[in-house]
Amino acid sequence: xxxxxxxxxxxxxxxxxxxxxxxxxxxxxxxxxxxxxxxxxxxxxxxxxxxxxxxxxxxxxxxxxxxxxxxxxxxxxxxxxxxxxxxxxxxxxxxxxxxxxxxxxxxxxxxxxxxxxxxxxxxxxxxxxxxxxxxxxxxxxxxxxxxxxxxxxxx
Amino acid sequence: xxxxxxxxxxxxxxxxxxxxxxxxxxxxxxxxxxxxxxxxxxxxxxxxxxxxxxxxxxxxxxxxxxxxxxxxxxxxxxxxxxxxxxxxxxxxxxxxxxxxxxxxxxxxxxxxxxxxxxxxxxxxxxxxxxxxxxxxxxxxxxxxxxxxxxxxxxxxxxxxxxxxxxxxxxxxxxxxxxxxxxxxxxxxxxxxxxxxxxxxxxxxxxxxxxxxxxxxxxxxxxxxxxxxxxxxxxxxxxxxxxxxxxxxxxxxxxxxxxxxxxxxxxxxxxxxxxxxxxxxxxxxxxxxxxxxxxxxxxxxxxxxxxxxxxxxxxxxxxxxxxxxxxxxxxxxxxxxxxxxxxxxxxxxxxxxxxxxxxxxxxxxxxxxxxxxxxxxxxxxxxxxxxxxxxxxxxxxxxxxxxxxxxxx
Numbered sequence: 381x382x383x384x385x386x387x388x389x390x391x392x393x394x395x396x397x398x399x400x401x402x403x404x405x406x407x408x409x410x411x412x413x414x415x416x417x418x419x420x421x422x423x424x425x426x427x428x429x430x431x432x433x434x435x436x437x438x439x440x441x442x443x444x445x446x447x448x449x450x451x452x453x454x455x456x457x458x459x460x461x462x463x464x465x466x467x468x469x470x471x472x473x474x475x476x477x478x479x480x481x482x483x484x485x486x487x488x489x490x491x492x493x494x495x496x497x498x499x500x501x502x503x504x505x506x507x508x509x510x511x512x513x514x515x516x517x518x519x520x521x522x523x524x525x526x527x528x529x530x531x532x533x534x535x
Numbered sequence: 536x537x538x539x540x541x542x543x544x545x546x547x548x549x550x551x552x553x554x555x556x557x558x559x560x561x562x563x564x565x566x567x568x569x570x571x572x573x574x575x576x577x578x579x580x581x582x583x584x585x586x587x588x589x590x591x592x593x594x595x596x597x598x599x600x601x602x603x604x605x606x607x608x609x610x611x612x613x614x615x616x617x618x619x620x621x622x623x624x625x626x627x628x629x630x631x632x633x634x635x636x637x638x639x640x641x642x643x644x645x646x647x648x649x650x651x652x653x654x655x656x657x658x659x660x661x662x663x664x665x666x667x668x669x670x671x672x673x674x675x676x677x678x679x680x681x682x683x684x685x686x687x688x689x690x691x692x693x694x695x696x697x698x699x700x701x702x703x704x705x706x707x708x709x710x711x712x713x714x715x716x717x718x719x720x721x722x723x724x725x726x727x728x729x730x731x732x733x734x735x736x737x738x739x740x741x742x743x744x745x746x747x748x749x750x751x752x753x754x755x756x757x758x759x760x761x762x763x764x765x766x767x768x769x770x771x772x773x774x775x776x777x778x779x780x781x782x783x784x785x786x787x788x789x790x791x792x793x794x795x796x797x798x799x800x801x802x803x804x805x806x807x808x809x810x811x812x813x814x815x816x817x818x819x820x821x822x823x824x825x826x827x828x829x830x831x832x833x834x835x836x837x838x839x840x841x842x843x844x845x846x847x848x849x850x851x852x853x854x855x856x857x858x859x860x861x862x863x864x865x866x867x868x869x870x871x872x873x874x875x876x877x878x879x880x881x882x883x884x885x886x887x888x889x890x891x892x893x894x895x896x897x898x899x900x901x902x903x904x905x906x907x908x909x910x911x912x913x914x915x916x917x918x919x920x921x922x923x924x925x926x927x928x929x930x931x932x933x934x935x936x937x938x939x940x941x942x943x
Contacts, residue, residue, distance in 0.1 A: 385930040387938055388887045395884075395938055426879045427896040427909035449909060451877035452939075516883055 394509035394516075395452070402506070403452035408445040408462035419529030420448075421522050428454055428519070432461075432526035439470045441531075446523055453516050457507060458523035464501050470531050476500075477524040480507060484517045536844055536922035541829055541837040544919050548572070557890040557927040562707055562736060562868055562915035564758045567822075571761055574821030578814045586813050587787055587804070601813040604820035605803070611823045612734075612753070613744030614770050621776075621806040622816055625767030626735040627657040629754030630701075632769055632782040632806065633731055634661045637752075638699065640780060644670035646698040649728070651676040651684045652905050653706045653713075656898040658733040662701050671698065678905060681860040683711045690721050697728040704737035704753075708897035708913065709859035710842075710868030712741070719749050729775065735759060735767075739917070740838060740866040742831040745770050761826060761918075762819035766812050776802055783808040826918075834918055838867035841916045841925060845869050848929040852936065858911060867916035870897075873932070876939050878912040884938065888931035890924075 415433035422429040430448035434441055444465055446458045465473040479498055484507075500507075510520045544550045546568045550558065558566055584594040586601045609617035623629045642648065648662045652675055666673040674692045677685050684702065693700060700722050705712050715732065722730055729751040737743055739760035745753050752775075756767040771779075781788055781799055785808035790798040799805045826834065842862040846869055849855055854874030859865050872878060882894035893913045896903045903909060914928055 384933040384937055385888050385927070387884075387934050391884055391887045391938070395880075400939065425895055427900060427903055428879070429909070451879040453880070513883055515886075516879070519879060 390512055394513060396506055396509060399456045399506040399509065400452060402456035402459040406446075406455050406459035408459065409447065409455075410445045411447060412443055412445045415530075417530040417533075419526040419531075421526040421529065423450070423454070423518055423522050425518060426451065428522065430454060430458060430523050430526050432458070432523055432530050434527070434530050436470070441465050441468050441470070441473055444527070446526070450522065451519055453510055453519035454522045457510075457520045460504055460507065461523050461527060463503055465527065474528055474531055477528045480504065480524050481521060483508065484511055484520060536925055538840060538844060538922035538925070540919050540921040541833060542568070542825075542918040544921075546570070546825075547919050550919055553889075555889045557888075557924045559914040559916065559920070559924055559928060560891045560893050561739075561917035561920070562710075562759070562866075562913065563893055564764065565739065565761050565917055566919060567763070568761055568825050570825050571763070571818050571822040575763060575814055575818035578817045582817075583814075585810055587811075597813055600817050601811060604813070604816040607820040608768065608816075608823055609770075611827065612738060612755075612768075612770065613746050613748075615746055616773055618802040619771055619773050619776055621769040621771070621803045622812060623754075623767045623769050623806075624765055624812075625756040625758070626655075626733060626754045627756075627767075629752075629767055629769035630657050630661045630731070630733070633752050633754075633771075634665045636779045636782045636806075637729065637775065638662075638665045638669070642666075642669045642671045642698050645696065646671040647674050647692075647694070647696045648672070649674045649676060649689070649692055649697055649700045649702075651689075651702050652678050652901050653682065653684060653708075653711060654701070654703055654899065654901065655707050655733060655735070656900070657735075658701050658703060658731075659899075659901060662699065665699075675901070676702075678902075681711075682706065682709045682858055682902070682906075683860050683864070684713055684718070686714070686717055686721060689718065690725070693722050693725045693728065695726055697722070697726040699731060700726075700728045701731040701733070703733040703735075704743075705734075705740065705866045706859070706899075706902075707736045707868075708899040708902050708911070709870040710736075710865030710915075711859050712737075712864055712866060715748055715750070723749070736866055736868075739826075741835055751775055757815065757819040757822070760819075761822035763815045766815035766819055769806070773802065776806070781805055781808070785809045787811065829918055837918065838916050838920075839863060841920055841922075842867055842869060844922070845914065845916070845925045845928060848925060849932065852929070852932055854936075858906060867920075868913060869915070870911045870913045872908060872911050873936060876935050878910045880939075881912050881932070881935050884935040885928070885931045888927060888934065890927050890931045892928070 428450035435443035878894035
């Protein structure tokens, strides 16, 4: 007889319904035929890989989609990302990727200073639950790194 | 379940200090017994000097301790000629040594190197790169449906062109035990290849006798068998080792240095350039004595009992795939996946329950590709594991499934 262990509060907070529902039914997991740019990243820890495709009009992200397989965190992060960067200028989308990075790795945390909680679009709020799990930051950042690569050509 | 640990948890300071911890990642590295830690400290406190150097009593003490450690470890793995046991940083360096030294001298265009699809990257990339460097061909022996080496294919692949057969004794990713006697018979009957065996996952868990195996090189790491990180072993046949060029140059490995050339020290020193890692060798010998007191037969039986219990409970959960052959043909490794939960998510959730497992490709990407997955979850057992670890694992897996089933 299997005894089901209780789930801790922080785990429940990270895997809140919003994040898991993105994982279950990710938005924009599809191929963009003839994209303006694309970026692909692998997580060397787990072997997951993700490709992000963007379709640009001028310097505005008109469409963005992803393919690949991954854990719930990277899949949900990719799903939310495609919602969040739709319609942004390249610079704004890259700035958003940087903001997510900073949210996960707050500057000055090691120095004891509490950095101000930066504003993120509300639809990215579930990603904050990943912050207390350093082992998973790479999973959350994987699609954003692929996006950054697609938009800037830099890794 | 009520299965007790083989070694008292009180012997392991980290486990004693964390009674709620269920450490199920011993295939990555083992926990350390106090006896080993004490030996390490004792060396530095009582015998610390540079071995083979000083003409003073303390240096002689260090030299003796290092020499005795080599003898103890050689006996443990069935090596009568202890000077054929080379200390390295670990299995990875041992493989690089053979590849660079023996491979560099003997492998060229038209030759073939045979590995299996089961290999850890240390015993795969090393040979892949040697093949690329020398113009040789890398041949990969595929696996049976239960992830053991396909001996029929091995028979087909090994030929007079084969220079090296590099194969694991026990798979780190799924635990399969290779029938080495069969492998040796096949290779010897079809080629003059040297047989290199990765014993990193075997020596901690099985009684190993190098001299009885009729192989050429055998490598393992200390930290997986209760020893410290940073020390490992390469065992080789004397005739091969003596004919091989040095792998690294420096102090201790030379006999005579002239302005324009040099000659080399005898075995084992020829392959141990620089100040030897005497302290870790002494500590590893203490770990070996600890295992000898437990008895390797008992270690093996304990792991099989845990594995059978864990596998039965895990298989009872919905949507579980377990990789590898049946428990009796595996070391203490349970590699699996759940239909609805990615291994990485699983490891995070299990960690919150104090259950440490590995999630990932286990440095075996060729194997993961053949399994059609990017990663698996791996729970691995050792002498300090007990029934409470199995219960915690299964309970936390059920919790993870429940969490992923209740939303979306």
